[in-house]
Amino acid sequence: MANWIIELAYGEVLSRDKLDLKTRQIATVAVLTAMGTAPLQLKAHIGGALNVGCTQEEIVEVIVQMAVYAGFPAALNGISAAKEVFQNREES
Amino acid sequence: MANWIIELAYGEVLSRDKLDLKTRQIATVAVLTAMGTAPLQLKAHIGGALNVGCTQEEIVEVIVQMAVYAGFPAALNGISAAKEVFQNREES
Amino acid sequence: MANWIIELAYGEVLSRDKLDLKTRQIATVAVLTAMGTAPLQLKAHIGGALNVGCTQEEIVEVIVQMAVYAGFPAALNGISAAKEVFQNREES
Amino acid sequence: MANWIIELAYGEVLSRDKLDLKTRQIATVAVLTAMGTAPLQLKAHIGGALNVGCTQEEIVEVIVQMAVYAGFPAALNGISAAKEVFQNREES
Amino acid sequence: MANWIIELAYGEVLSRDKLDLKTRQIATVAVLTAMGTAPLQLKAHIGGALNVGCTQEEIVEVIVQMAVYAGFPAALNGISAAKEVFQNREES
Amino acid sequence: MANWIIELAYGEVLSRDKLDLKTRQIATVAVLTAMGTAPLQLKAHIGGALNVGCTQEEIVEVIVQMAVYAGFPAALNGISAAKEVFQNREES
Numbered sequence: 001m002a003n004w005i006i007e008l009a010y011g012e013v014l015s016r017d018k019l020d021l022k023t024r025q026i027a028t029v030a031v032l033t034a035m036g037t038a039p040l041q042l043k044a045h046i047g048g049a050l051n052v053g054c055t056q057e058e059i060v061e062v063i064v065q066m067a068v069y070a071g072f073p074a075a076l077n078g079i080s081a082a083k084e085v086f087q088n089r090e091e092s
Numbered sequence: 093m094a095n096w097i098i099e100l101a102y103g104e105v106l107s108r109d110k111l112d113l114k115t116r117q118i119a120t121v122a123v124l125t126a127m128g129t130a131p132l133q134l135k136a137h138i139g140g141a142l143n144v145g146c147t148q149e150e151i152v153e154v155i156v157q158m159a160v161y162a163g164f165p166a167a168l169n170g171i172s173a174a175k176e177v178f179q180n181r182e183e184s
Numbered sequence: 185m186a187n188w189i190i191e192l193a194y195g196e197v198l199s200r201d202k203l204d205l206k207t208r209q210i211a212t213v214a215v216l217t218a219m220g221t222a223p224l225q226l227k228a229h230i231g232g233a234l235n236v237g238c239t240q241e242e243i244v245e246v247i248v249q250m251a252v253y254a255g256f257p258a259a260l261n262g263i264s265a266a267k268e269v270f271q272n273r274e275e276s
Numbered sequence: 277m278a279n280w281i282i283e284l285a286y287g288e289v290l291s292r293d294k295l296d297l298k299t300r301q302i303a304t305v306a307v308l309t310a311m312g313t314a315p316l317q318l319k320a321h322i323g324g325a326l327n328v329g330c331t332q333e334e335i336v337e338v339i340v341q342m343a344v345y346a347g348f349p350a351a352l353n354g355i356s357a358a359k360e361v362f363q364n365r366e367e368s
Numbered sequence: 369m370a371n372w373i374i375e376l377a378y379g380e381v382l383s384r385d386k387l388d389l390k391t392r393q394i395a396t397v398a399v400l401t402a403m404g405t406a407p408l409q410l411k412a413h414i415g416g417a418l419n420v421g422c423t424q425e426e427i428v429e430v431i432v433q434m435a436v437y438a439g440f441p442a443a444l445n446g447i448s449a450a451k452e453v454f455q456n457r458e459e460s
Numbered sequence: 461m462a463n464w465i466i467e468l469a470y471g472e473v474l475s476r477d478k479l480d481l482k483t484r485q486i487a488t489v490a491v492l493t494a495m496g497t498a499p500l501q502l503k504a505h506i507g508g509a510l511n512v513g514c515t516q517e518e519i520v521e522v523i524v525q526m527a528v529y530a531g532f533p534a535a536l537n538g539i540s541a542a543k544e545v546f547q548n549r550e551e552s
Contacts, residue, residue, distance in 0.1 A: 030119040036497030037404035038441035073498035128221030129312035130349035165222035214395040220313035257314035405496030406533035
């Protein structure tokens with residue numbers, strides 16, 4: 001079931017090639033930071049953003065930008081999530 | 093008062109140069125589409141995205157991507173907003 | 185573009201037969217009332233609920249129930265939407 | 277139906293006397309600004325805040341404060357709503 | 369205090385007999401999945417849905433349906449919650 | 461980075477003297493309860509409200525009031541947060 005959902009989401013929408021992968025991941029990090037209801041998916045996409053070549057600085061910057069649109073608590077929680085992902089990468 | 097808010101938001105956060113302007117506008121279009129509570133600001137930022145060089149196709153694409161993260165009604169409303177902005181540009 | 189979205193949503197997810205159509209429409213009216221960000225889609229689905237055999241009383245009741253989970257303003261806006269749909273049906 | 281909802285909300289919860297009326301209205305203006313999904317109720321409660329003795333400056337101030345917690349678009353929409361209510365009062 | 373809230377919610381609204389209990393629970397599971405801000409209450413209502421006769425398949429299906437209206441992260445989190453509730457039932 | 465955010469939020473907006481500190485904290489507890497996406501910040505501001513002289517009863521009351529505007533799950537989660545903060549204070 002969960003597999004089916006992931007296939008639908010990633011297969012049908014995200015594989016479309018009209019936006020480069022870095023921009024897609026940045027947009028996803030932005031929206032998951034702003035919504036604040038899916039912290040596990042946010043961390044997964046912060047990792048995904050690193051995987052497609054975004055720098056830590058770019059990721060932090062888009063999260064900070066969310067303070068403007070969704071408030072400072074959302075941005076602060078996003079930064080905590082990013083720090084956790086960055087530290088896990090460095091340790092492994 | 094409103095001026096003060098806009099200055100704060102745009103002066104302190106958005107003028108930081110760690111993300112290029114196109115990526116910033118794409119992230120903003122993404123989050124305002126997903127939140128769905130500020131249609132006027134969404135239209136303003138779709139216009140802003142065009143102004144800094146995003147294509148109509150890229151803007152539509154990030155809005156469609158929001159269907160995955162915030163649901164289809166949010167994406168459909170975002171597409172309506174984009175169509176309206178695109179048509180106003182062509183007419184003027 | 186919009187057609188593609190609608191096909192994906194309705195073709196892949198909503199055509200699955202594990203829930204009867206009335207229950208699906210009631211769940212959709214519930215969630216769109218609670219979210220409060222897509223009033224046009226809410227009205228469309230209130231109409232859809234009537235089309236698959238829900239009574240006006242059942243629709244109003246699930247909207248009222250949303251007061252418990254999403255607050256009274258969301259429920260009151262949902263009731264306004266329902267009244268508008270019911271009146272349009274009676275007039276036509 | 278709508279009457280029943282309003283009675284429940286105002287009769288059971290808001291008549292409790294553990295918070296003064298000004299603070300209650302300020303809290304309501306705050307939350308409706310932040311949620312951004314019930315503009316009519318926001319305007320009604322801005323009027324209600326004026327009725328129980330809040331100044332225009334206090335109302336604008338709590339709306340501006342929401343920029344911190346729910347983002348600038350929410351605060352800007354709240355300020356537009358407040359301006360509209362203030363102007364209607366002055367004209368009547 | 370909490371007791372008073374629960375009495376109000378369940379005594380005044382949910383005991384009304386205009387919707388059958390299964391439909392009420394399905395609507396509640398739908399909205400709590402979509403909102404994503406009350407995971408404990410979501411699990412309680414998934415249990416409640418089982419108690420009034422909903423099948424596991426029906427519950428999963430309404431949660432999957434929420435992907436359409438509130439996005440895939442909300443639906444995936446809902447499915448995790450459901451799995452946890454189903455496993456606890458089987459073990460006890 | 462996080463420091464910069466906190467300075468911006470607290471230095472530019474919250475230090476303005478047009479609302480007394482108790483009312484500001486009550487409004488913040490209200491909105492964080494209603495949004496439900498930043499439980500750590502909610503607890504910090506419940507503590508902040510106590511620090512500037514709000515009583516436990518006032519804090520609980522504004523949280524209960526949020527049931528009207530944002531639903532009972534949000535209010536119940538807010539009450540859990542408040543209980544936790546109150547107990548930690550008594551123990552220390």
